[in-house]
Amino acid sequence: MLALALPAFGALVAEPLFVMADSAIVGHLGTPQLAGLGVAAALLQTGVNIFVFLAYATTAAVARRLGAGDLPAALRQGVDGIWLALLLGAAVVAVVLPAAPGLVGLFGASEAAAPHGVTYLRISALGIPAMLAVLAATGVLRGLQDTRTPLYVALGGFTANAGLNLLLVYGLHLGIAGSAWGTVIAQWAMAAVYLTVVVRGARRHGAPLRPDLAGIRACAQAGAPLLIRTLSLRAVLLIATAVAARLGDADVAAHQITLTLWSLLSFALDAIAIAGQAIIGRFLGASDEAGARAACRRMVQWGVLSGAVLGALVALVRPVFMPLFTTDPSVVDQLTPVLLVVAVTQPVAGVVFVLDGVLMGAGDGPYLAGAMLVTLALFAPAALLVPVLGGGLTALWWTVAGLMMGTRLVTLWLRARSGRWVVTGAVRA
Structure with missing residues (x-):
């Protein structure tokens, strides 16, 4: 791994x-x-x-x-x-x-x-x-x-x-x-x-x-559900940015800085997911169901551990990280609690990224697309209600790192526990 x-x-x-x-x-x-x-x-x-x-x-x-x-x-x-x-x-x-x-x-x-x-x-x-x-x-x-x-x-x-x-x-x-x-x-x-x-x-x-037209068509069909998943995830981030812009200049500035850090953390966790895609795909192609399940469990452990380590780093380096981007006191005031939200939710993010990679490696794209659409449907109204209910940037990021990632965790965990993703053979039927 x-x-x-x-x-x-x-x-x-x-x-x-x-x-x-x-x-x-x-x-x-x-x-x-x-x-x-x-x-x-x-x-x-x-x-x-x-x-x-x-x-x-x-x-x-x-x-x-x-x-x-x-x-x-x-x-x-x-x-x-x-x-x-x-x-x-x-x-x-x-x-x-x-x-x-x-x-x-x-x-x-x-x-x-x-x-x-x-x-x-x-x-x-x-x-x-x-x-x-x-x-x-x-x-x-x-x-x-x-x-x-x-x-x-x-x-x-x-x-x-x-x-x-x-x-x-x-x-x-x-x-x-x-x-x-x-x-x-x-x-x-x-x-x-x-x-x-x-x-x-x-x-x-x-x-x-x-x-080979048949092969190209098959690639497109396999990728279509993942395209829906990606577009839904992009919609989540666009909605979050639009809501932050309505909160004020200091809020949207702090939001952009947080997104920059979020992207860096995502790269680290996505590396584990990529390993999961390759390993799970190979086990299933070899019809090794036990090996695929064992690899899934081990990668979930890695996801939790990696998320915990990254979360601790975020909490520790906040005083050093924030001055690299801004010295505006109003932006710093917004960043301080938001970065704590990001820090405490990183173990959840670690499991989400890993299970996402496991299901991708299993070729379970249609489920991933449906799960992300459900996540978007729950996230969008909650995020749009943040300014209506008088919430600030911290509340918005609880909807991003808490509600959105929590919903993804539940949907992906249920699929992983069901075992329906374990379809062996050189081609997923």
Whole structure:
């Protein structure tokens, strides 16, 4: 579990460094450029993150076939997932290029920032097919129990991205366009490395490389429930941000800082979930029901322990963490109790992430989609009532970290206890 989870965590953390590097470099061009980048980056991240099922569904399907001892079929499944990613990427590009001005406008970019946002968005959109192919190929390698290669590729991509941005922005004086082109080049280079690894493996084991419509359709069908799950989770976060904005400037500022920490904690816990996807898929593919159940129990223990450790760290480092983002007393006053809410609920989050990964590894996407829709249905009215009932940011975060995550815990725990996710064989019937 650790051999899979630790490199996975490194790869997950390396991905946000792309945006951080771009922000640091573009920030010295001026405030309008940085504001434009902020809007464009938010749009790009949303557009890519909703397709994260390309990694999750592929991991589970490949791991099952690997467990069944059919490596050529595992690689063929992975190739189909990559073809689906490229097709989806091309479709997204076709939408984003003409719609870029309207999309930037929807985010309320100023007249000074909007042109920079449009420039960055249009150029960076050319890297979306590569980004989606990287997601799918990462899923292939995770399914094959290899999380080290994604770590190395992510670190190499980050280094190339930073170097290219510095060269194109300041060396060739291309401005924000240079930053976008540097990122696109780095993303396609990462995709090329992944494709080389997968193609070599496919050729070595006799797996076909040509597009297979039936296989691509099967990948899309397997990923559709996870897409619903992801969209529902995104809706939860958007509702929370909208409610925080209604509470006041200090509240929304503290909310944004808390979300930043929440995302970092999620990366750590998601690494365990990724290990769970790969391990559970392989056990079920090998028709080892006892091994799958034992792995689930062990990973739940890891989830509780990891959540407890992360929660304790959050509580301890609060005095150091808050000054890194703000010195405004009103924001600090809001942050202090909210971060305690995050800290005490981390053991719950740890179990939720682990069980999410277990059920993904089992290919139990339809249940995950339904459970997340139930969670959204309970969370939305509760969150919207917070300002109506006179609650503040702390109350809002109890609905996020308490109600939302608690509901997910109940739904996932009930499914795990039922054993209905334990469906063995190379393909989930």
